[in-house]
Every structure is written in structure tokens, then in C-alpha cells.
Amino acid sequence: MSGLTNSGWRNDVRAKVTGAAKFTDDLHFADLLHAVPVYSDEVHARIRSIETAEAERCPGVVRILTARDVPGSNRVGQIIRDYRIFADDKIRYNGDVIAVVVAESREAAMQAAKYVRLDAEPLPRVLDPADALAPGAPLIHEQHGSNVINTHRVRRGDAERGMREADVILEHDFQTQFVEHAYMETEVAVAIPRGDGVIEIYGSMQHPFSTRRFTAACLGVPLADIEIVGTPLGGGFGGKDDTAAVVCARAALAARLTGRPVKIRYARDWSIRESYKRHPYKVHYAMGVTRSGKITAVRCTIVADGGAYCSVTPWVTWRSTVQCCGPYVVGNVQCDTTGVYTNNVVTGAMRGFGSPQMNFVVEQMVELAAEKLGMSAVAFRKLNMVKQNSVTITGQKLDTHTVAMGQVLDAVLKEIDYETKLKRATRGEGTEEEMYGIGLAMSYRGVSLGAEGVDFCAAIVNVQADGSVILEAGVHENGQGSETAMILLLAEELGIPADTIRYRRSSTSVIPDSGTTVASRGTIMGGGAVCQAAAELKRTIARSVAEQLSTVPEGVTFSGGRVRAANGESVSFSEAIAYMYSHQQFPYALGVYRAPQVTWDEHTGQGKAYFTWVYGCQAVELTVNRTTGKIRLLNAVAAHDIGRAVNREMVLGQIYGGMAMSIGYALHEEVKSDNGIIANRNLNTYRISRTLDLPPMKAIIIENHDPVSPSGAKSLGEPANEIMAPAIANAVCNATGRRFYSLPIRFPVQTKVPRREEVQA
Amino acid sequence: MKFSVNGKTVFADETLAGKRLVDFLREDLGLTGTKNACDIGACGACTILINDEPMKICTRRLAEVEGAEILTIEGMARTDGTLHPLQEAFISAGAVQCGFCTPGMILTAHAFLLRHPNPTRDQIRRALYGNLCRCTGYQQIVDAVESVIPYYQEHALRSHSFNS
Numbered sequence: 001m002s003g004l005t006n007s008g009w010r011n012d013v014r015a016k017v018t019g020a021a022k023f024t025d026d027l028h029f030a031d032l033l034h035a036v037p038v039y040s041d042e043v044h045a046r047i048r049s050i051e052t053a054e055a056e057r058c059p060g061v062v063r064i065l066t067a068r069d070v071p072g073s074n075r076v077g078q079i080i081r082d083y084r085i086f087a088d089d090k091i092r093y094n095g096d097v098i099a100v101v102v103a104e105s106r107e108a109a110m111q112a113a114k115y116v117r118l119d120a121e122p123l124p125r126v127l128d129p130a131d132a133l134a135p136g137a138p139l140i141h142e143q144h145g146s147n148v149i150n151t152h153r154v155r156r157g158d159a160e161r162g163m164r165e166a167d168v169i170l171e172h173d174f175q176t177q178f179v180e181h182a183y184m185e186t187e188v189a190v191a192i193p194r195g196d197g198v199i200e201i202y203g204s205m206q207h208p209f210s211t212r213r214f215t216a217a218c219l220g221v222p223l224a225d226i227e228i229v230g231t232p233l234g235g236g237f238g239g240k241d242d243t244a245a246v247v248c249a250r251a252a253l254a255a256r257l258t259g260r261p262v263k264i265r266y267a268r269d270w271s272i273r274e275s276y277k278r279h280p281y282k283v284h285y286a287m288g289v290t291r292s293g294k295i296t297a298v299r300c301t302i303v304a305d306g307g308a309y310c311s312v313t314p315w316v317t318w319r320s321t322v323q324c325c326g327p328y329v330v331g332n333v334q335c336d337t338t339g340v341y342t343n344n345v346v347t348g349a350m351r352g353f354g355s356p357q358m359n360f361v362v363e364q365m366v367e368l369a370a371e372k373l374g375m376s377a378v379a380f381r382k383l384n385m386v387k388q389n390s391v392t393i394t395g396q397k398l399d400t401h402t403v404a405m406g407q408v409l410d411a412v413l414k415e416i417d418y419e420t421k422l423k424r425a426t427r428g429e430g431t432e433e434e435m436y437g438i439g440l441a442m443s444y445r446g447v448s449l450g451a452e453g454v455d456f457c458a459a460i461v462n463v464q465a466d467g468s469v470i471l472e473a474g475v476h477e478n479g480q481g482s483e484t485a486m487i488l489l490l491a492e493e494l495g496i497p498a499d500t501i502r503y504r505r506s507s508t509s510v511i512p513d514s515g516t517t518v519a520s521r522g523t524i525m526g527g528g529a530v531c532q533a534a535a536e537l538k539r540t541i542a543r544s545v546a547e548q549l550s551t552v553p554e555g556v557t558f559s560g561g562r563v564r565a566a567n568g569e570s571v572s573f574s575e576a577i578a579y580m581y582s583h584q585q586f587p588y589a590l591g592v593y594r595a596p597q598v599t600w601d602e603h604t605g606q607g608k609a610y611f612t613w614v615y616g617c618q619a620v621e622l623t624v625n626r627t628t629g630k631i632r633l634l635n636a637v638a639a640h641d642i643g644r645a646v647n648r649e650m651v652l653g654q655i656y657g658g659m660a661m662s663i664g665y666a667l668h669e670e671v672k673s674d675n676g677i678i679a680n681r682n683l684n685t686y687r688i689s690r691t692l693d694l695p696p697m698k699a700i701i702i703e704n705h706d707p708v709s710p711s712g713a714k715s716l717g718e719p720a721n722e723i724m725a726p727a728i729a730n731a732v733c734n735a736t737g738r739r740f741y742s743l744p745i746r747f748p749v750q751t752k753v754p755r756r757e758e759v760q761a
Numbered sequence: 762m763k764f765s766v767n768g769k770t771v772f773a774d775e776t777l778a779g780k781r782l783v784d785f786l787r788e789d790l791g792l793t794g795t796k797n798a799c800d801i802g803a804c805g806a807c808t809i810l811i812n813d814e815p816m817k818i819c820t821r822r823l824a825e826v827e828g829a830e831i832l833t834i835e836g837m838a839r840t841d842g843t844l845h846p847l848q849e850a851f852i853s854a855g856a857v858q859c860g861f862c863t864p865g866m867i868l869t870a871h872a873f874l875l876r877h878p879n880p881t882r883d884q885i886r887r888a889l890y891g892n893l894c895r896c897t898g899y900q901q902i903v904d905a906v907e908s909v910i911p912y913y914q915e916h917a918l919r920s921h922s923f924n925s
Contacts, residue, residue, distance in 0.1 A: 008855040016860030017848040017867065019794015019834035026793035182895055184798050184806055184861040234796075234861030235895050268799045479859025479896055649855025653897050657858065660898030683893060684803040691886040691899045 008649045010484040011503055012232065012477070024188040024204045024231045029261040032190075033062055034106040035254050037270055038099040038116045042091040043676035044138070044343040045120035050098050055115035060108030063258055064116065065100045070253065072220025076246065078210060080149070080310035082141055083242060083346075085218050085249055091120060092140055093308035093343050094677045095274035102254045102262060125676045129282065129305045129340040140308060140341035149306045149339035150314035152321040154605035156393050162297025162332025166288025170368050174285065174361045175742040178305075178671035179278035181350055182688045185234020186266040187275065189248040191255035198509075199252045200227045205244035206236035206478050207516035212508045214242075218249040219256055223508075226252065230505035236478040237661070238349035238518055242311050243275040272681040276311050276348035277671055279304040279339075281320070281357040288332075289369045295384050297332040298325050298393075302358075304347070306339045311348030313339035315452045320354035322609045325393045326362035327405050327444035328384040333393045335605070343676050349518055351658070355445060355722040356665060360743060363441035363726035367733070377730075378413065378440075382406065386444060395606045398613065402704035404641035408617040409442055411639035411700045416440075416619045428737030433626050437735025440619035441726035446610025447715045448521035451600035455521070456592060457514040459529035461490065461537050463587035467574025469496070472504040474514020475526030480717060481650040482522040486530050488646055489711050493534035495559035496573050512592075520614075520715030523646060524706075525593055531710035533591025541587055544580045545571060596708050612706050616640040616719040618659065620695070620727045624735045629747025631667060631732065633695035636724070641702040643714030648701070651716060655699035658720025664689040666725035670744050762827045766790060767836025778824035783807045785823050786833060794834035794864045798893075805892030808865035809833045815872040817865075817891070834864035837871070837923070845923050846912040847871055847905070854905035858896035866892050870906045878913040 015021035052064040067074045067088040077083045087096040099116045103109035126132045126140060132147040140147055163169055189203040199219070205211050208228040215226045228248070233240065247264055254262040266274075281304050288297040302320055306313035317337045324335045370380035386392065388403045413419065418438060426435040449455045459473040471490055477483045483503040491498040504510075514525070541563060542556035549556065551565035564570040571579070580587050600607040621634040638655050645651045668687040672679040680686045705712030725743060733739045762773045766786075777785060786792040786809070795818070798806035802817040809818055810832040837845045847867055850856075857863050866889065873880070873888040880888070885906045886899070894902065 008853045008857075010852075010857065012860070013852050013857050014844070016857050016863050017834075017844065017851050018838050019792070019864050021860055022793065023796075023861065025797065026787075028788075028791075184804065184859065184893065184895055185796070186798065233859060234798075235859040237895070265797070268801075479861075481858065649901070650858070653855050653858055653901055656898030656900040657896045658898075661895065682801055682803060683799045684801060688893060688895060689898070690891075690893065691889045691903070694899060697898060697900050 010481050011487055012483065021232050023185055023234055024190055024202050025265050027190055027202055029190065029192060031260050033102050033104065033254065033258060033260050033262045034109050035100050035102045035251060035262050035264045036106065036109040036113055037097040037274070038101060038113045039095065039273065040091055040098050040118040040120065042118065042120055042122060043094050044123040044125045045091040046123060047087060047090060048119040048121060051117040051119065052099060055101060055112040058108065058112035058115060060104040061101060061112045062104065063102045063254070065102065065250070065253060065257065066098065069257065070218055073217045076214040076217050077310055078242070078312055079314050083246065083309045083311065085246055093345055095345055097274065100250050100254060102258060106265065125343045127342055127344055127673065127676050129303050129342055132340050132342050140343060147341040149310050149341055150317065152318050152337040152605065154321055154324060154333050154335040154393055156395065156606065157332035159297045159299045159332045159334035163288045163299065166296045167291040168372055169286060169288045170365065170372060171286040172365065172368065172741060174283045176281045176357045176360060177743050178280050178345065178347070179350060179665055179669050180272055180671050180686055181237040181239030182683065182686060183235030183237060183239055186268055186271040187240070187244045187247045188265045189251035190261060190263045191248070191251035192261045193255045193259055198225055198227050199255055200229060201248050201252055202229050202231045203244060203248040204231065204233055204240060205248060206233060206240040206476050206518065207245060208476060208506065208508050209513045210241060210516055211245040211248045214245040215249040215252045218253055228508040230476060230507065233478045237351040238353065239275060241349055241516060241518065268683060269681045272686060273678055276307065276346040278350035279306065279313070279316060279347040279357065283361045285361050285365055287365050287369055289373065291373065293373055293375050293380050293383050295328055295330050298330050299334045300324055302335065302337040304337070304339045305342050305344055307342060307344045307346040309346045311346050313347065316349065316354040318452060319446065320358045321605065322394055322446060323355055324358055326359060327386050327442060329386055329390050330393050344673060345671065345678060351661065352718050352722045353519065355443065355718065356662070356725060359441060359443050359722050360726045360729065363723065364729055364739065367730050381409065381442065394609050396608045400708055401612050401706045404615040404702060404704055405442065405444060407702055408615045408639040408641055411702060412440060412617040412619050412637050415698060415700060416635065416637045418619060421621065422734065425734035427734060434623040435626055435735040436623050437731040437733070438619065438621045439727045439729065439731030439734055440617060441723040441730060442617035443719065443723050444613050444615050445719050445722065447524055447612045447614055448519050448595055448610070450610035451598045451607060455515065455525065455595035457525035457529040458512040459486070459526065459533040459591045460511060461533045461589050461591070463537070463577050465578065465581045467500065467577045469501040470504050471501055471530070472506055472511050473526040473529055474506065474511045475522040476506065476517035478517055480522065480654065481647055482517065482526060484650070485523050485646045486526055489527050489530045490534055493531060494538070494573070496561050520717040520719065523713045524709050524715055525595065527646065527711035527713050528593030528709060529591045531591070532593050533589045536591055537587060537589035540589060541576055541580065544583065544585050545576045548579065593710060612708055612714060614641055614714050614719050616723060618723045618727050620724065620731050622728065622731050622735060624732060633663065635695050637698045638720065639700035639702055640716060640719055641704055642716045643706040643709055644703045644712035645701050646711065646713050651701055652699050654716045655720045656697050659697055659724050660689045660694055662721050662724030663694060663728065665743065666728040667744050762823065764826055764829050764831055766831045767833060773823060778822065780823045782818040782821045782823050782826060792833050792835050796861055796864065798861065805865045805869060806862055808868050808892065810868055810872050813872060813875060815869045832868065834868060837867065839923065847909050850905040850909040854901045854908060856897060856901040856905040862892060862894040866894065866902055874906070874909070874913040879910065882907055
């Protein structure tokens with residue numbers, strides 16, 4: 001049924017174009033207090049004392065909170081509980097919060113924050129993972145015993161033998177940078193102490209259940225005593241998990257201790273200073289290939305800078321490990337990955353989750369190999385890429401879905417006329433001022449959490465007596481349009497108009513804990529749950545009305561707003577519902593979608609890592625100015641197999657937005673550290689892509705419905721954001737003959753190029 | 762102090778002269794469509810129209826706009842709820858994701874189209890250069906603005922004329 005296609009409609013869009021949408025900071029409550037975090041100048045230091053007396057005497061101050069005020073656990077975390085709600089024993093990075101000032105106004109709180117004093121003994125700063133791993137390095141977490149957060153590995157075949165069988169071995173080092181999510185809305189939390197003892201929280205966060213766990217742990221209360229209510233989110237991109245949850249926990253603590261509603265709104269400076277980033281990677285990569293272009297072996301070591309706390313570093317680096325060979329079949333693989341504690345800003349989840357770094361490496365390695373062999377890089381890719389029934393480097397046979405790697409690659413090659421244009425690439429030769437290049441990159445990506453964690457999701461469909469429908473699912477609206485996608489899927493399943501369905505913003509006190517809306521799992525998991533709920537509801541309705549329609553329950557179908565029997569009899573959907581109510585039956589269903597089984601052996605690094613995969617390819621044309629080094633993007637094309645497009649306009653938006661963010665990653669985004677202190681803490685100095693940075697973009701949607709997904713749909717958020725950087729690196733190399741092994745890509749002379757603002761004027 | 766906000770006369774006490782305009786709109790008038798996102802005029806989320814000129818107001822004080830005509834996102838639609846064609850265009854182009862930049866983006870585009878009712882696509886991109894969006898990659902936003910050009914060509918407008 002094609003009823004899902006619509007032109008831009010979203011359940012929340014009218015509110016968003018009129019200013020009526022209420023984001024967390026837009027909520028106001030009587031008697032509201034304001035709180036702000038207090039940081040120190042330290043990067044690594046042992047805390048002797050935190051002095052708050054002077055700040056407490058400032059006008060308007062109601063209370064100042066430090067680690068001493070935490071009744072429950074001050075240490076939280078999704079994997080290792082090392083993340084401090086307030087710094088207690090040490091300062092481990094410059095974003096550690098030593099206190100929170102609660103006052104009658106935000107200005108009063110900010111004024112008083114200046115008078116909170118830290119007395120601490122500075123410790124040596126460990127800012128490079130290599131230093132952190134050196135024998136005798138100062139330990140970031142003494143009780144952890146080392147600066148190693150985690151290790152992962154893949155062992156497949158015999159890498160040594162594979163290298164011996166190679167005619168050519170290529171070996172290169174790559175490096176990537178710290179990247180900020182730069183969601184337009186900073187972290188905000190409002191906590192309200194309810195009369196029944198429950199703390200109710202509205203927060204700019206993307207993981208309500210993790211937020212609830214952190215908050216309950218902090219307050220030392222049961223999960224049921226905290227209710228997180230969904231609020232429109234001004235962007236997340238993976239970045240509103242741990243830090244945003246801790247901000248909510250601090251607001252909750254302030255509300256509990258003052259007995260009044262408390263709001264914390266982060267300034268951009270604080271957000272960039274404290275919130276976790278995308279991991280910088282250092283990768284040593286060796287690839288063995290035969291003269292005919294077959295990859296015989298890969299050996300790689302990956303070191304990820306995890307920053308001061310664990311966050312989800314073990315999960316991020318696991319995906320990097322599983323996908324360390326990109327979408328290529330390699331029989332002999334040895335990969336060793338280490339996540340490392342340093343005194344840098346914490347790193348954690350960011351759109352891509354360990355794949356953008358590895359794709360930057362792998363998609364350049366294949367081009368380097370092809371070049372060395374005098375072979376077309378496209379032919380090299382086609383020879384080695386995964387195909388139907390291929391076995392991945394972790395031993396997973398790709399036989400449960402359409403392996404669309406070749407399909408997306410061909411779609412991009414054709415759309416951009418790649419082979420013809422590649423012949424025009426200047427490769428640094430000639431004398432034209434603007435050197436021309438074209439490049440591409442491709443990836444496959446394991447969908448959802450895979451063997452990282454337990455993966456299931458719930459949805460509730462509650463039909464009212466008049467036939468209108470209330471839907472709620474365990475995935476969170478981060479701005480991507482997940483609520484609308486859920487509504488459209490339900491409308492299709494029940495055969496009713498989408499505008500008769502209201503999505504209820506989820507509350508942790510109503511919907512079962514369905515995990516976090518990350519890992520591009522919203523549509524596949526939430527949509528799966530909605531389809532299951534719809535199926536259950538239809539069975540219930542069918543049992544109830546079958547006799548009325550002179551048929552059996554199995555013969556009842558739903559379409560065109562009616563409940564139908566094969567004999568031609570039918571009643572309207574609302575009549576069927578009214579009939580149920582009058583016969584003491586609720587048209588209500590809880591749907592649960594459980595991700596198919598995955599397996600993982602941590603010792604060998606082998607297993608069915610993900611229950612299904614998506615495939616993507618992106619290409620870009622650009623010029624590089626011979627004198628200034630300025631890179632100008634001319635055109636970009638993407639093709640993604642996402643199973644099925646539930647909301648076409650939003651799918652396109654995900655692809656364009658993913659490419660834009662990835663272009664920033666390639667060319668101008670970098671969190672700069674000045675001896676452990678972030679130097680660029682606002683959007684004037686941290687440069688995200690602007691209109692003029694971007695080329696016209698073309699997105700091709702490929703739909704191979706996935707049998708394991710009840711809705712047929714898979715994933716898109718991250719795949720769209722993980723391959724433009726290597727595509728650009730390859731295009732720059734084709735333009736200039738120069739290869740970039742680190743991000744962002746910048747010619748030294750580019751510092752002479754006038755700033756955009758000057759160009760504008 | 763006196764000014765017009767979305768066609769209505771608003772009075773404010775002199776003691777508020779030093780208050781940030783964005784805070785006045787959000788806190789005192791409840792017009793929360795205007796957003797705080799960077800506090801230094803770098804992102805455009807707080808853009809409103811002052812006498813038909815787009816202005817990032819997070820660094821502006823109330824006293825600076827005395828006597829001015831102010832248009833915020835709440836004043837774009839008619840009071841009967843009819844959306845402005847530019848708002849409709851944002852919807853049909855799929856130009857809205859998280860929506861946090863949307864009010865500033867719409868108002869910047871609106872001011873631009875009032876002055877330049879016949880722009881090229883490149884001029885539109887240039888006009889939106891100061892407004893940041895992290896979700897959309899801007900393409901559908903530019904599509905939306907481009908699609909509504911005929912409306913602005915037909916109506917040589919001032920910012921409030923849709924409502925009056």
C-alpha cells in the first residue's frame with residue numbers, strides 16, 4: 001500500500017512553523033527556580049575542598065549543591081558507573097561540574113557561581129591516548145587499575161598467512177578529531193516535585209529511560225518515583241544521552257532538596273565544554289591484496305580517546321571493530337581495538353557511532369590499494385564487496401535480506417556519471433587554478449544495537465469509544481519525525497486516516513522501557529512494535545465483530561476506514577469500535593517487537609553481530625584552488641537502501657542532513673583543545689555547515705523491504721552521515737594528487753583564505 | 762517604553778530597558794517561538810523582524826527597539842489560524858525536522874523575500890547564511906523559500922500585510 005507517501009506532513013509541524021511548539025526551555029512553572037553548573041579551571045586535579053559559603057551569601061541564592069548533597073549514588077553510567085553527577089574525588093576533565101547553584105533567577109545563579117571556590121592539587125594532564133597507555137602513566141581512575149577502558153578484537157582466518165599470500169601490502173596511519181554534536185537546542189531540564197512524591201522531569205534528552213535510571217540512582221529512589229515526560233527535542237544526533245541525563249538528575253536533586261520546580265538551561269559554552277563528543281581515533285591499517293585485486297588480509301589497530309569517563313566507549317568501539325573492513329569480504333582479519341581514558345572531554349555516542357572514523361580509513365585504503373595495482377577503485381570495490389550470501393568478517397552470512405551494496409553503488413555511479421567525470425579529474429596536474437576531482441565512498445551498517453545490548457521495543461494503541469486513536473511508542477522524537485512515522489505505519493495497518501491518530505508523547509511511567517532512540521533504531525524497532533500492536537488490535541476487533549459480518553475472525557480485513565469481510569459485508573471502523581465498547585471489550589493493544597537473535601564471542605570477535613544491515617553510497621564533485629587551497633563542493637549524490645521509506649520527505653531530509661553534517665566532519669569541524677581546555681566553545685568558532693558550504697544534493701531512495709522488519713523499514717539516520725568524509729578525501733586526492741590521512745581536511749595555505757564573513761561583506 | 766509586537770501595541774516598564782529583548786519576548790510576553798541557542802548572535806535561532814529587517818536579538822536590549830514594529834514567528838499566521846504561505850511552504854517541502862531553527866529561518870526568509878521578491882537560488886542560500894540548522898542540510902529549506910517566490914511577486918508586501 002502506498003498510503004504512506006505524503007508531502008511533508010508531520011504531526012508536530014504546524015506547531016513548529018508557528019512557534020507554538022514547546023521545547024523544554026519554553027515551559028514555565030509557578031515558583032520556578034533556576035540552576036547553573038559551576039566548573040573549575042582544572043583539567044586533572046585531586047579535590048581538597050569545595051568552598052560554597054561565599055556564594056551562598058549572594059543575593060537570590062537558594063541552595064548550592066555539591067557531591068555531598070547526593071543522597072543516592074553520585075556515580076552513574078550505562079556500562080561503567082564512573083560518570084560523576086558532581087566531581088567528588090578528582091577533576092578528570094575541564095567539563096567536570098563541581099557544584100550547582102540554585103537561585104531565584106538564572107542571572108543570580110550565574111553571578112553566585114563565580115564565588116564557588118575549588119581547592120585542588122593539580123595532577124599531570126594525560127591528553128594523548130598513547131601517553132595514557134604508556135607504562136607508569138598517571139591513572140585517570142585509580143580504582144580502575146589502568147587507563148584502558150575496554151578492548152575488542154576480531155580474529156578471522158589467519159592474518160599472517162593472508163599477508164604472505166598478498167602481492168602488495170599497504171600500510172597507513174589515520175587520525176580523526178573530536179567532534180561536537182552542535183544540536184541547536186542546548187541541554188535543558190525542568191524538574192517538578194509532585195505532591196505524590198514523584199519527581200516529574202521535562203528534559204532535552206533522547207534517552208528517557210537512561211535519564212530515569214541516572215536520576216533514580218542519584219536520588220536513591222525506585223524507578224517508579226521518577227517520571228520523565230517526552231518534550232520536543234531540538235536535535236540530538238546521539239549527543240543527548242549521558243550528559244543530558246546527568247543535567248536532568250541535577251535538576252531533580254535541586255527540586256527534591258528545595259521542594260520547588262527547578263530549571264537548568266545550558267549556555268552554549270557549558271554545553272560544548274561538558275557534553276561528550278565523537279571519539280578521535282588513531283588507526284594503523286595494513287591491507288594485503290593480490291595483483292588481481294583481491295583483499296587477502298587486513299590487520300589493524302584502533303585506539304579511541306574515550307576522554308575522562310567511560311560513557312558508551314565500549315559500544316562505540318565495538319561497532320568500529322565489527323565494521324573494521326568496511327563492506328568488504330576479507331578472509332583473514334586481525335583487529336585490535338582499545339578505548340582509553342584521558343583527561344580530554346568525554347567521548348560517547350554520536351551519529352555514526354564508531355563508523356565515520358573507520359569508513360574514513362577503509363574507503364581510502366581501498367582507493368590506495370586500487371591505485372597501487374593500477375586498477376579502477378570502483379572495480380576493486382565491486383570485486384571485494386559483500387554480495388548476497390557473503391560472509392562478513394565476523395562470520396555472519398548475509399542471507400536474510402537483500403544485500404544491496406552493488407545496487408546503491410551502481411545507482412550513484414549512474415546518477416553522477418562517475419566514470420566519465422573521473423577521467424576529468426586533474427590529480428594535481430595541469431595549470432588550471434581550480435583543480436577538479438570526484439570521489440565516492442560506500443558502507444554497510446549493522447542495524448540497531450546488535451550484540452551491544454538487549455533490543456526490544458513496545459507500542460500501545462488505545463482506540464477511544466468514538467474510533468479516534470491514541471498511539472504511544474517506546475522511541476523518542478528527537479526531531480527526526482519518529483512520531484509521524486509511527487502514526488503513518490499505524491494508519492496503514494488499520495486502514496484509517498492518519499489524522500484520526502494522536503501520538504501521545506511518551507512518559508516513562510506509561511510505556512515499557514524500550515531502550516534509547518539511538519543506533520538508527522527508531523523506525524525499525526518502534527515501527528516493528530507499532531505493527532505488532534496493530535496486528536494484535538486487529539485480531540481483537542476481528543474476534544469481536546466477525547459474527548456481525550457473517551464471517552470468521554480470520555476473514556476480517558481493514559481498509560478504507562472500514563472493517564470488512566470477504567463476503568462484501570462491512571462496518572465502519574468507528575462502528576466496530578462502538579460495538580466493542582458496548583460489549584465490554586477494550587480496543588487496546590500492547591505491541592512488542594523483539595529484535596531477532598544476535599550472537600557474539602568477545603574472545604574471537606566472531607558472531608552474528610547484527611540482525612540486519614543497510615547499504616549506502618555517496619559521491620561528491622569538488623574543486624580545490626591551487627593557490628588558496630580552498631575546497632568548493634559542486635555536487636553530491638547519495639543512494640541508500642533503507643528497506644522502505646515511511647515518510648519520503650523526512651527520508652530525504654535525513655540524507656541531506658547527514659551529508660551536511662558529514663561535510664562538516666570532513667572540512668571544518670574540530671573541537672580544539674588548549675592543553676585540555678576546549679578553545680572553541682560557541683558556534684562562531686565551532687563551524688558547522690552553513691548554506692554556502694553545501695553543494696546541491698541528490699538523494700536516491702532504494703527500497704528492499706526487509707523480511708525481519710514487520711514494517712519492512714530499516715534505518716537511515718546514521719548511514720547517511722558516515723561516508724561523505726572519505727568521499728571528499730577521495731575527491732580531493734583525485735583533484736590534487738594529495739591524500740589526507742587525518743581530519744578535518746585542510747591545506748596549510750588555507751589559513752590565508754579570508755573568513756566567510758569577510759567574503760560575505 | 763512602547764512598541765508594536767505582531768501588530769499589537771505593547772508597553773514595557775522603563776526598568777526593563779536593559780533586559781535582553783529575547784528574554785523580554787519569551788518571559789514577559791510568553792512568545793517562546795524565539796529561541797536562545799548561542800547568546801552571541803552566531804546562529805540565528807533568535808531572529809525576529811524589527812521594522813521589516815531581520816535581526817538576531819540575543820545580544821539586543823529592550824531599549825534599542827523602542828517605538829519599533831516587531832514581528833515574531835507567532836505573528837506570521839493569521840489570527841484565525843491560517844498559515845502564511847511561507848509556513849505552508851516549509852511544511853510541504855519537508856523543511857522542518859527538530860524545528861528549533863525554524864522560526865528564525867522563516868523570519869529571515871520572509872524579510873529577504875519582502876525585499877527581493879525575485880531571487881535566484883544562490884541568493885536565497887546567501888540570505889540564509891547566518892541561520893544555522895543541524896538537521897536538514899538546508900536543501901529543503903531553500904526549496905521551500907524558492908517555492909513561495911510567486912506569492913511574494915504577486916504581493917508587494919510589508920511584513921504584517923498578511924495579517925491585516
